Amino acid sequence: MKRDPGLQPERTNLAWNRTALAAAACALLLLHVAAKRGWGIATAPAVCTAAVAVTLVLLGRHRHLGTTRPRVLLLVAALVTLGCLCALPLALTPVT
Secondary structure (H helix, E strand, O other), X not given: OOOOXXXXXXXXXXXHHHHHHHHHHHHHHHXXXXXXXXXXXXXXXXXXXXXXXXXXXXXXXXXXXXXXXXXXXXXXHHHHHHHHHHHHHHHHOOOO
């Protein structure tokens, strides 16, 4: 008997796309902050967040095929953590 997965794969794919879109929006906001602060080290969180967005898009496409690896999820977690750690000093200092 052939299994009917229903709409679950489509919902999962849409969830990955929404998460990637949110990460891309955060990257744009961080680029805006970096531009106001004169670029430099302030671009690091934006680059990390953009890398997360791209990784999420690729992960969503491969997840649809059922080939998600734990290493890829670890990469996403590491990029998010690195982006947060880089953004922390920016959040604690006032904009001049």
